[in-house]
Structure formats: structure tokens, C-alpha cells
Amino acid sequence: MDKNDWKFKKLGESVWLPATVPGTVHTDLLANKKIEEPFFRTNEKDLQWIDKEDWEYQTTFSVTEDFLKKQNIEIEFEGLDTYADVFINGQKVLTADNMFLAWKSDVKRYLKSGENTLRVYFKSPIKAVLPEYKSLGYVVPVSSNDQADVKVSTYSRKAGFHYGWDWGPRFVTSGIWKSVHLNAWNDVKIEDVFLKQLSLKNQQAENEMQLTLNAAGKMNSTVEVWAENKPILKKEVLLTKGQNQINLRFDMKNVELWWPNEMGKQKLYNFKVLLKNGNEIVDNKTIKKGFRTIEVVQENGSQGQSFYFKVNGKPVFMKGANYIPQDNFLPRVTHERYAHVINTVAESHMNMLRVWGGGIYENDVFYDLCDEKGILVWQDFMFACAMHPPLVELKKSIATEAEYQVKRLRNHPSMALWCGNNEIIGFMTGGFWGEKAPVFPTKKDSLEFYYMYQDIYHQILPSAVFANDPEKFYWSSSPNGKNYDMTNSVDKARGDQHYWGVWWGKVPFEGYNDNVFPFMSEYGFQSFPELETVKTYALPEDYNIESEVMKAHQRSSIGNGTITYYMKDRFIVPEKFEDFLYVGQVLQAEGIRMAIEAHRRAMPYCMGTLFWQIDDCWPVASWSSMDYYGRWKAMQYMAKKAFEPQMVSVFKEGNDLKIYAISDDYKVINAILNVKFRDFDGKNLEQITQNIKIPSNSSAVIKTFDWEALVSKFAPEKTLMEVSLTLGGKTLAVNTFYFTNPKNQKLPSPKISIKKLDSSTLEISTDKLARYVWLSIPGGINVFSDNYFDLLPGEKKVVKVKNGISFSEKDVKVMNLKDTY
Secondary structure: OOOOOEEEEEOOOOOOEEEOOOOOHHHHHHHOOOOOOOOOOOHHHHHOOHHHOOEEEEEEEEEOHHHHOOOEEEEEEOOOEOOEEEEEOOEEEEEEOEOOOOEEEEOHHHOOOEEEEEEEEEOOOOHHHHHHHHHHOOOOOEOOOOOOOOOOHHHOEOOHHHHOEOOEOOOOOOEOOOOEEEEEEOOEEEEEEEEEEEEEEOOEEEEEEEEEEEEOOOEEEEEEEEEOOEEEEEEEEEEOOEEEEEEEEEEEOOOOOEOOOOOOOEOOEEEEEEEEEOOEEEEEEEEEEOOOOEEEEOOEEOOEEOOEEEEOOEEEOEEEEEEOOOOOOHHHOOHHHHHHHHHHHHHOOOOEEEEOOOOOOOOHHHHHHHHHHOOEEEEEOOOEOEOOOOOHHHHHHHHHHHHHHHHHHOOOOOEEEEEOOEOHHHHHHOOHHHOOOOOOOOHHHHHHHHHHHHHHHHHHHHHHHHHHOOOOEEEOOEOEOOOOOOOOOOOOOOOEEEOOOOOOOOOOOOHHHHOOOOEEEEOOOOEOOOHHHHOOOOOHHHOOOOOHHHHHOEOOOOHHHHHHHHHHHHOOOOOOHHHHHHHHHHHHHHHHHHHHHHHHHOOOOOOEEEEOOOOOOOOOEEOOOEOOOOOEOHHHHHHHHHOOOEEEEEEEEOOEEEEEEEEOOOOOEEEEEEEEEEEOOOOEEEEEEEEEEEOOOEEEEEEEEEHHHHHHHOOHHHEEEEEEEEEOOEEEEEEEEEOOOHHHOOOOOOOEEEEEEEOOEEEEEEOOOEEEEEEEOOOOOOOEOOOOEEEOOOOOEEEEEOOOOOOOHHHOEEEOHHHHO
16 A cells, blocks of 8 residues: 555645655655755754644545455554554544554454445644653653653654664654555465474474464465475465464475685575465465574673674574664665665674664665674664653553564564663663663652662563574663673673773774774764765755754764864874865774774683664764665775784784784684785885794684884884785784874875776875875765775775765776875
8 A cells, every 4th residue: 555645644734745654753754855864964953843733644545346255354654753544534543652663553444335435534743642751740750862852762563763862863753664554364374474483402393383374264284385396395274263272393404505705605485384274375485594693692701701603502602783774764774775885894704783772673685684694683672762651451452562563573683682772770770871860759759760660571472482483682771781780780700791981981983993892783983974965964064063953963971072072082084174084984983893803812701892883874973883864984994904804913012013814714724924014105114934833713813023122123103014914925904003093193294106907996005104095086975885984005905985976087086194294
């Protein structure tokens, strides 16, 4: 029914306007030119009236006499945002109050032959919960991310980021945000298919196909299961009226395993279930299944308790990022945008994304792409940074939501872990974001919130996982020092942690070296997007980070000042606006590179690093590595390098300068270490070569220098140390170490040459050291095979242009750090 002619209007108005389904009120108003572009300049503040209004959507559809003869006809909304009453021909057929549920209703008795009218009435998501808000008698503690004076976000089962966040605007949407269907069936239908993997040993899988069948009455039916277009199982079943649970066991031999990215293939088996009455196929469903084992290992050791993922029996260092919704207006996210993010993740040597709990349970295409690319998913339930009012109906809604979402996602091999919430333990016990623990009017009120927390995260959510997807690991909160424990949200010796000393605490970047935990599930640093993106929301007169417009697109309370504070420590702060954007991105990238290297050097004590965050929901200054339009920031390019399977890292520890070799491989690699000391004009000052062993799936020091001896021998302000690992003439890893920060370096003024080799290939060379060489082609969504790299004399850097646009050598813009002086 998405393709029907939909129309909408504000309640009380007489004029209907064309609408798009799936969609939102905001995007429909924009399409009808009733509002200005929400993301442009400061338009956001002028659009806050929209969520205070009620809205109506309407369409007509035709039904034939033959269609009406079906025994069962139901309407299905895959998603309603959020408070809605649905009417068919003036009769109410359902009421919705949870954005994260699909809504169905039997509507056969309301339909007529010929034209029918479907109307959806959306209540204001603000006004809908005001009675509960007022009746409670006190304000429910929520973080400052809810950017309204009256903070009601925690009363609704709706995406938290819609109410604002420290990287996002406040657009509290309403609308039919997913597809609508009118389904008809006779006798029996397949409601759900779950392929439960009972065991997987020696490439033999013991399985149980769990089917939920809905029968109109007592009957005999036949179930057939096919795998890879071959029949593997057939069974006669006796059904009774209503829901029937059918469990069918079967084994598969010589199964090909599903592996995470860069560990092997992502084999997905195609299964089809046929439901027959006699020889007639009355229903069928298909699913894909990847056979793998995943476990979270928590073992006590000399450094504390481990927290790592083991896939198919192998310990895996998780490399990845946190993921937020890609748009404030969710239906605008296309398949192409999903593919761009997941392809970026895979290309950047990542193997995990954390779907953060203040957004949404993502669309099916997201998980399908993760299945195909080998990207494991750490899946938060949708709870973040806020406590929830102790309401019985809210708990019931949460329980229904949890069961629905666990069942929806359980067949995906990419699903690795369910997590109860984001940072709520820290919020309740105090200490997070510099805030104190909440104070309640009475001890009774305080206990009610405590029990609400226990009920949701230690009863409702784990019960939904254990009952419907027992293979998955449940973790009650992130960060968390110990599951089911409200006193250990920060514990360096165990669990997963969010480290924000860098940024919020203004700890120098070197703090990343001293604050390493078993699993680093959040850390980050901000930057602005590049000028091409800024142009989409600002005018030239706004090109100052302290302008009203630029501050409107900077939602962190300490944002611009903190970027400048760190920049002064390491770089010469540019005067020009575009130069500031460029250096800001380089600053962010260097900080995150240092963090990733620290985490990987700490293997196997630390076995995971997920930076905050990979994407944006609007064009903004944020912690993202890609901006709203998909342009890679410097951080994404440096993360790609830092996540390569083999890494060489140089780290000063006291008076020792240590070289580490790090590898994700499961075998020891005999390689050659090459160390070159060069000046900034490219002259070789000294060279060392030696045979080394790169450890298997771990980290080890392979060379140590005396720091004082080096800085006495070489001028720190104009010397670099190039370190590489090679095998059979092939470079496995390379890194460049500088003895002082860029602001103290005596950088030359390089002459950079660009040569176009073919339609998508560039060759770049220089006569002197060029730091952070940035290539761009104005007007495009630029993605290159490499960017923001250091280039030395004598090197010829070959770079692929990946956005498919035609260009000439003159179109290519090149910039390096010295250009900002």
C-alpha cells in the first residue's frame, strides 16, 4: 500500500496535501514547500511547532469481491511513529504507541467491495505523554540530550535521538515510517521461521527449524524444508486453530562456516519453507543462515577478567565503530546509503559495529549487508542515557518490543550480542558526564526507579533473549564491569568501557595510552565536516566556528572550545576557516589513531576497540569518521590504516622508544623490520634492517631504542622515523613516527605534483616532506583509496578515485599542512 496516493494534513485544517509513505510529517511538509530545509542554517529552531500538533494521513484502496472471500484479511504496519489510531471506513482497527513494533489487525469485517478509506491519526508525541508526565508528581531524571524544557522523551518507546543529542538536532517526528501491507490468506499461514543452531562441531550442524503457523481451524498440512534448492525435510503436521509451534530437527554435514570480515568467507545458506495443503502451496518463507559459533569469553587472569569474542573457536580482536541512525528523518535512508556505510566498514578492515541504544533497531537491509560483509553486530536495546518512569503499561510495551525485535533479528549470523542499554548504570549511580546521581523526592520513589531498572535490564530483556534466541550473549549495560551488577560500571580490569577522559576530561591524547580496558566500546574526538559539506547548511557569512549557524551545528556543550584547546597543544591554529576545518579533521584523526594503536598494542589483554562514531544523522560537527553525505573524514582514512591486519606501532615508554609488531593472523610470521631515519628533505640519515617474528593474534615489542640517544643524534624538529614490516618484498605494515608534535616541526614547503594515470587513478609525488596530503575534487562525494597521508621525496603514491565521476588533473585539489601556515 506504499504506492497508493496518500495525503496528509494538520488536524483541524481542511486542505489535504500529497504525502509519501514511508515518510514523516517533516519530510512531507518539506516536499510541499510548507517549511524550509530543516538542516539549513538555524531553521531547526523554527520547526519545533510540528511535534506539538496532531496530524492525519489518508488514502483510498480498492478491494475485489474475490479478495473479500479470503478467510483472513489483516492490515500490517511495519512501523508507526509513534502514537496513532488507525481507521478503515471510519472504524478504528488498531491503536499504536510503540515505534519499535509492527502493528497488525484483522480488518476483514471493516472492508467492502470497491473503494475503501484508510486513515491514520497521529497524536503529538509530546502531548500524548503529558498526562503521565504530570501525574507522576516529579521530573524523571534524563540527561541533557533531551533538548526541550519539558523533557518527556523517556515516557515514549520512540527513538531517543529524535529529541536531540550532543551530535544531533531536535526533530520529534511522526508518520508511517515503514511499509504498509494488506495481507489475505486462507486456512493457514507461516508467521515465523527460526533456524536454531543446536550445535556446530567438525563442520556438522545440528539444527532445529522452529515454525510458527497460524491456522484458521483444525487441519492436516505438510511442511517441506529446502536448503540450497534441495529438499532436506518433509513432515505431515496436525494443526489446531490459532498459533501452532512446529519444531523440526535435521543435521547438515560438511557445512561451510560463516566468518567475520577478513577471516574467511561469509557463506550464507538459502533455506525455503513450503507449507502445503495437499499438493497446493499455501505459503512459503525464505531465510538465509550462516553457520558459526560466537561466545563472549570472561576468564580471570593476572590482569583481571577478560572480555572477548571467540568466533568458530578463534579469539577475535574486534575492530570497528559505534553506529547511529543515518538520518533524523529515517525513511530517507536508502539502500545505497546503507551499502556505503557497510562497504566502508568492510574496506576499512573492521569486523564489528555497535548499534547504539538511542537510535533504532535498524532496517533489515542493514543486517543483511552485515551478514554479507562479515560485520558482527553488537546490538543495544533502545535505551540510552535516561531513566524510565515506573509505569506498568510501559513495562508491558517494552516486553512486547523486546520479544518482537529478538525474533526479528535472530536468524542473522552477524548478530553477536544483545546489550540492555547505553550508560544508564553510570547515570543512575553518578559519575557519568560529570553529573551526580539523581535525587528523588522520597526513598520510595528512589526504590521504584531502582526496581524499574532491575525489571527492565535484569528481567524483561534477558528473558526475551534467553527464551527466543538463547544462542546470543546478553550484557545488561554498556559500559559494564560486571553483568547484573550496578556497582561496577567502571572497572579497568573487566568488562567493556567507555573512555572519555580525552575530550570531556581534556586529558591529552596520550591519555589513550594509559586508559586501556579489556574491551573499548566507546571513545572519540570531534571534528567539523569539510567545506563542501558545510556549504550545504551555511552561507559564506557563517564561515566562523563561533557564528550562530556553526554553533547551531555543534551540539556538544564544550565542542568548539575543546577542539581549539587540543589543536593549540599539537598544531599551529590556522586563521582561515577552511584551513581550520582541515586541521581539525587531522587533529581528530591523530587522536583516534593513537587510541587504536594503544588498544592493539595491549593485545591480548584488550581485545576490542569501537570508536565513537562512524556516521552522522545530519551535517554537523561531531565525533563521526564520515559526514552526513558519506564523505570520509581524515579519521576514516587513518582508522583504515590502523585496522590493517598487521600493524607496526612506535611508542615512547619512559626513556625507551619501542617498536611493536601486531597481527590478527593466527600464525607467526617471519618478516623483516626496516627502520629508516630521514630528514624532511628526504635524506636518509640511518637505516636498520633485521629479521623479526610477528606474533600470532597478539602484540610484541620487536625493537627498542634509547630515546635520549636518538634525540641527541637526530634533530627532533626535522627528523622522522619510517618503520615497515616486509615479507618476500611485500610490505605488510608501515608507520611513520615523529619526534615532536607538528607545531614544533620545521616543515618545508613542498611542491606536490599530480599525474592522472587513467580515468580513476592518480599518481602523487613531492620534492620535500608533505604532511597530511589531502586530495579532493570539488562538487563530489569524494572517497579515495588513501588520503591525508604523509608523502616523502622519491615516493610515487598511487591513489584510486572511487566515486566514479569524470575529472581532469586540474580538477584535483591538493592541500598539505604547510599550506595552513
